[in-house]
Amino acid sequence: MKPLNVLWISTHDINPHLGCYAGVWPGAEYATTPNLDALAAEGVRFDNAFAVAPVCAPSRSAIVTGCFPTAIGTMHMRSKAVPPPEVRLLPEYFREAGYYCTNNFFTDFQVFTPGTTFDECSPTAHWRNRTNADTPFFAAFHGMATHESRLYLDDEAFAAATARVRPEERHDPAGAPLPPYYPDTPAFRKAWARYADAITEVDHWVGEILAQLEEDGLADSTIVVFWSDHGVGMPRAKRFAYESGLREPLIVRWPGVIEPGSTRDDLVYLMDLAPTMLAAAGLPIPGHLHGRPLWGTDGGVPAEPRDVVVGARDRMDAAEDTSRTVRDSRFRYIRHFHPDRTLMQHQEYADKFPTWKEFRRLASEEADQRGRGERPDRLTPLQRRFVAPSKPEEELYDILSDPHETQNLAEDPAYAADLARLRAVLAEWQAQYSDLGMVPEDELAEAWRPGGEWLVTEEPIVSVREGWVEARCATEGASVGWTTTPPRPIAEPSPLAVVTGDPVQDDRGWKLYAKPFEAPKDTTLYFRAWRLGYAPSPERTLNT
Structure with a gap:
């Protein structure tokens, strides 16, 4: 039997805003994504897939190691951690088994990537570069079209960055389904329409890669996975421990194993991809991995699906904050360990973007209104929470009835039992996995590199x-x-x-x-x- 090839196609900074998620994720129908919709029709669409962190490097470290960042020290955005010695990067397991492993340049795993990780890691990396067509491959392609930085390019640069998108596929800002936590202003409407255009650009790119797989006669012997690292690159999504920061598209096509057009609504992590790929290829799963295979030995749903998934937000560049969140099939619980700090701390990188500037402009105008003795009206109460000087210690949302997390139920007596239950789940998880985010970062750094060496x-x-x-x-x-x-x-x-x-x-x-x-x-x-x-x-x- 021929070994199974593995193809990962991923993008940055999106929620499940794909046409195939219409009715599952709010506003998904706005997107134009025929290739990804077709991929879902040929495989399985996961409706409750989550990142473990709402920003790229910690999330990617989890995906490529199969471990919680908070357990191996990779939770702070942009750091160089020293994970426990048993931790390795996924492609090495495949290389040991004789696979040709490629990555088209983007890593960002919170460590320096060893020379032993890939056969090729460059913009030209491709399974077609292997010297023997019979060698199985693990090939990762990471697209940048949807990265938050692309949404705010000047008009000419954005047109070039989305050159695959035809005029009739462009999204009208007037029809942008803005979430209620965003001000309904031209700046946000433009950004949201561009976000959808960028997703369509990715859809075309995905179609090209899948066409190459077909051309090479490899579609039937390759498991294809599409995922994003975390939520949309806008305020209150990327970098924040909400549904909009952590809920992800995840589509898998596995010919002969997965029933075409199937869906899964159980709670899964992107972190589960590491053990899942190893199991699919018939390779052993190291015992230290925290992720679990997404399929049982018969190719079906695991016998014991998860009751909850946990997420963590830690330092984001210079913004020091710590939040943990637990999501079950109905509720999202969030614990903020620094409730005295605003959600919208200064972000040197993000604050230059128009949507961040717009939030700050409107908050400033409200301050001016107060100075004139007027009632502030530039933001809604929900939007004002994001720029408030502090935040609640705990938040609780009923995702089934409130998918945008607008009504905090943490102080509602009717939900006291759910609050206590999820609070206990978080405490148990932190104890089980030794949450290193609770340790001062300087102490960790000194333990890892005494004297800075x-x-x-x-x-x-x-x-x-x-x-x-x-x-x-x-x-x-x-x-x-x-x-x-x-x-x-x-x-x-x-x-x-x-x-x-x-x-x-x-x-x-x-x-x-x-x-x-x-x-x-x-x-x-x-x-x-x-x-x-x-x-x-x-x-x-x-x-x-």
């Missing part, structure tokens, strides 16, 4: 025994890579590549050492070891 992975130990090359590293949790390409000058990485932790672009084709291999004759081999959160080892040379 990076720990260095130990040099690999290599040898040739009876014609076979053996390699190991004494650093617990390290992976060893090898190559026949000698060192060469390396261009200085861009500031963004350093922040997102992209692998060093040295063009040396590092292979992951998984087991002894036959020593090539008269060849110089180069070895290096990587451990997540450490500096890579010095290089070791072996002449065979």
Whole structure:
């Protein structure tokens, strides 16, 4: 039986605003997404899929490790954590099993990505680059069209960024289904229409990738997964522990296993993708993973679906805040650990965007109104909560009757039992998974890097025994890579590549050492070891 190929197609910063989610997610019918709708019709649409964090890097760390960021230290936006030694990045498990693993450049996993993670990580990475067409692949494509930064480009740049979108597919701002927590102003309507246009751009891109899969005769032997990292890149969504920050589209097509046109309404994490892909490929699932396979051994729904999913918001760049949230099939509970702080803290990155500026402009105008002895009327009470100087310690929403989370039920006696139940669930989860977000970040950093010094992975130990090359590293949790390409000058990485932790672009084709291999004759081999959160080892040379 041929091994199963794995294709991930993901985008940034969207909720389930796809046509196939009409009736499931408010306003989904506004989007023009024929390719993704067709993908859902050929597979399964998950109606209750959630990120574990409402911002990219922590969420992506969970997806690629299968672990809660708060348990492995990757919860603060833009940090370089030192996860426990057992934690690895998902593609390494596939590489060990002989898969060709690619990523079309975007990483952002909260660690520097080891050279052993991918066969290729670049804008040109593709399954078509493998040297043997029979080699199974794990290929990840990450689109940027829907990233919040794209919504606010000037008109010419936005048109270029959404060049695939035909004139008749453009979305009319007048018809934008704005959530009630946004002011109904031209700035928000324009942003929402552009958001939908960007989704349509992604839909065309997805169609192109799927067409390539068909052209190569690989559609029937490939599991295809479409997902986004977290919610829409606007205020009160991305970066915030609400439904709009955490609820995601998730579509999976698995020919011969998943019934076409099926839906799932059980609670799942994007974090579940790591163990699910391993199980689908018939590979063992490491015991330390917190995610669970999305299918049982018979391809059906797991025997014990989750009762709840948990999310966490921690430091977002310079904005220090801590919130935790629990979602069951009906309610969302949120606990804010700094209720004295406004939700809308200053964000150097986000505050330059028109929707953020619009919120602040309207709040300022209301302050002027108060100064004149007038009743403020620029914002509704719901919208005013977002710019208020403080926030409640607890929030509780009935998602079934109030999908936009407008009515906080935390102080309603009729819901006291639900509040207490979900409060206890959160406390139990924090104890079970050792919530590192409760530890001051400077203390964590000092424990990871005493005196600010990076720990260095130990040099690999290599040898040739009876014609076979053996390699190991004494650093617990390290992976060893090898190559026949000698060192060469390396261009200085861009500031963004350093922040997102992209692998060093040295063009040396590092292979992951998984087991002894036959020593090539008269060849110089180069070895290096990587451990997540450490500096890579010095290089070791072996002449065979």
